[in-house]
Amino acid sequence: MKDSQNDLIRCDCTVIHEDAVQTVRSHMPNDEDLFDLAEFFKVFGDTTRIKILSALSSSELCVCDLAVLLNMTQSAVSHQLRLLKQARLVKYRKAGKIVYYSLDDAHVGTILAQGHQHLTEELRQYSNR
Amino acid sequence: MKDSQNDLIRCDCTVIHEDAVQTVRSHMPNDEDLFDLAEFFKVFGDTTRIKILSALSSSELCVCDLAVLLNMTQSAVSHQLRLLKQARLVKYRKAGKIVYYSLDDAHVGTILAQGHQHLTEELRQYSNR
């Protein structure tokens, strides 16, 4: 059973460690899962969205609150909230014409903390060298 | 002590919950930290880079190995490795003309796992609804 790797040679170099490549290949998740993972992290990869998530980790807020807090257009905030909603990172409840947003997932806080920890430890290591 | 929020009114709506906004503002990290956090996650937000990180979590590999594994140009891989290096997510050792890359940080695996867990739990919840 040949895989599609042979259909098109994109690599312009000689394989050095065929065994290592095979081992890694058998351990790696499939492309679709890795794609989804990248899409997931992409949502965290924007300052505005990080600010929104950080804000919502303190308290439930409406769109207007967020706009004031971030000093941004209500439209811009709304666009970003849509992405966060699609990624299932935030949820909302409507109260009349006001829409309250909050975090949808316990992992969000954990992931933010993990990222923060990486950055602080990195800084510490860096200043120790 | 007025803050710079008043210099330019970007928000086109009335504040609804001033107290909540103040509380959240006092709890939020400063803008620079949040910016750095977003920059950090941005690195994870690309399929190619996720694949590289996933591969390196199994085994140390050289650039050529990665190019074959991902079916990509050696140049493209090298460009992405540069970004991963800058983010201090991978390190390298030179052995003659060959450069071996490996993960630089224990958090990388944790963060990937956390993201994966979010996605699988999400899927489970979704199919239970």
Added chain:
DNA sequence: CAAACATATGAGCAGTTGTTCAAGTGTATG
């Protein structure tokens, strides 16, 4: 030292992303 090879890098370009602006929903209220 010249040729071969692993890797790095700069410029260019196509595709993507985030904001703005204008217009549209939907809900309360006088």
Added chain:
DNA sequence: CATACACTTGAACAACTGCTCATATGTTTG
């Protein structure tokens, strides 16, 4: 029911990103 207001949405545009291609660097080897 018309107006006000909170919010959403689509189009457009500028900025950014990731790949390709050509070229450069550095190391080994005949």
